[in-house]
Amino acid sequence: MTHDPVTLDVATAQSRRRAAHDAPFLAAARGDTPSRRPVWMMRQAGRSLPEYREIRAHVGMLDACFTPDLLSEITLQPVRRHDADAAILFSDIVVPLKAAGIDLDIVPGRGPVVAQPIRTREAARNLPVVHTEQLQPVVEGIAGVLEGLREDQVLIGFAGAPFTLASYLVEGGPSKNHEVTKGLMYSQPEVWHELMRALTPSIIRFLAVQAEAGVDALQLFDSWAGYLSARDYREYVAPYSRQIFAALEPYGIPRIHFGVGTGELLGDMAVVGPDVVGVDWRVPLDSAAERISSALATEDPQGSPEQRLRTLQGNLDPAVLFAGPEVVREQVQRVCGEADRAMARGLARGHIFNLGHGVLPTTDPDAITRAFEEVHQQ
Template sequence: MSAEQSPVGKQPTATYDSAFLKACRREPVPHTPVWFMRQAGRSLPEYRKVREGIPMLESCMRPELVAEITLQPVRRHGVDAAIYFSDIVVPLKAIGIDLDIKPGVGPVVEKPIRTRADLARLRDLTPEDVSYVTEAYGLLTRELGATPLIGFAGAPFTLASYLVEGGPSRNHEHTKALMYGDPQLWADLLDRLADITAAFLKVQIEAGASAVQLFDSWVGALAPADYRRFVQPASRKVFEAVAGYGVPRIHFGVGTGELLRDMGEAGADVVGVDWRGP
């Protein structure tokens, strides 16, 4: 190992020894590290300016724009880590799912996935499908220097909820109907999504991510027993798929106070809490 490289290979020693990565490894830190769980986005006037007139998904596929947006909160606030600018549905769009992010609504899927025949539409993700991600990481790692860069992906349950509902949902009726009504189809759907998510995170790690985050926006809609039975196996598969890289793995959900222990047991090194938890 050279003097300039960390124990996990590509990472510069200065990045490896950053307060953020030390905290992820439960090591003493010089100060409490601060970072954004997602891009600072709409709070920044410079973000609104560069995004003006550019649809969300297109913004995620322009490497120079992705790099600029990722860097903005680092420049303005001096945070301890950058979060890669993306959206949870980017890998689904990359494999050909007909979806769009509607302003004021969120991701909308043209043809929801609700039958076994629909699974065939979820093909494997390859690095070539998301070459713009690799390019953006190249731009970012040169600019960030010792500041760690966190990779980002949506968790299988939340991806499944968008695919099954066809868009955002308050009560996830179609999702729960499939989960309870056809447990095997549900398991196969989440297993397929786990493979796609793991492939997306691997691209980011190999391009230079210092840590990765699995973002489960809607999993707080489930009871703990349902989480353990219907969701945890797929999230665990994602974490296990990237474990060999040695980068910290973060898991975060919204409204998941009663699920935090179970989410940690899925394989995360760090579990995020939202504003509801102390």
């Protein structure tokens, strides 16, 4: 199957964005001084909120992702409750695969399950690519979200990165060790690269559709990249993530890269082209900034000091939200202090506060609200 190139409509994307230039999130992403430290949390729209559980009581996950009014409402719920500086689009990393016609479902308690795993070159070559019209419900949902945001709040779109999507397709579902995925990657690299080449256009198109619908930033989420060595990441993953970030550059909006357990890959993940690098809770932000800055300097020794800087996103341990107000206050201050030290040393250009992964389902919503309030005081 041949894959048509993804064409970009930058003018439409610019015309639909409505966030103010000095919105705290955008200012921090650029490296300007924001009016307050911006904060949002991955999975902030979800099971921790009683209003979410109520609205999802009789609706499947993917059904909600493709129902515009539900998508909009769920995306906006935590922004209203917590005074977040950014909304993250309610979606799932398998949405573009489902929209393209791949037989999969999200099974409660397990996650995405694929009916026919992709393990041959022919299957990879014939993988369908999502088309813009298949994503129209997402476009309509984004319009509803934008109507509900203040001009100082932004909307972040996102997609799963090629390695993470490939892992689900090869394994047939979630995996603790990714042994089938890595076994295929090592033993049949030609099949692996065929699959990655097939996935990349769908990811670019999914993100492009979101950009042209008016989102203000884009995050590429590589959930499982932390299971790879740096060597394997560079050979089997980085070329495709780099292609995605390069394709999105003309939109001129912040591009974020995040993965779980990727402390040893932070430099490599920065090198592929994001403007903002998400850091999980295992690595202090000032240490992360050193790794990122060093990798960028090695990649481009002739580059200017400014070109070696990225904005940091993160990185409170989600479990801290269970420890009580005093601990939350102390840990928020610690994270902000680490980010401030990195910026003072010229190793980072900004900080967007976040968790080091997603909000846990049993988190008290009031604890999240208090954390947001504390961040805004820093």
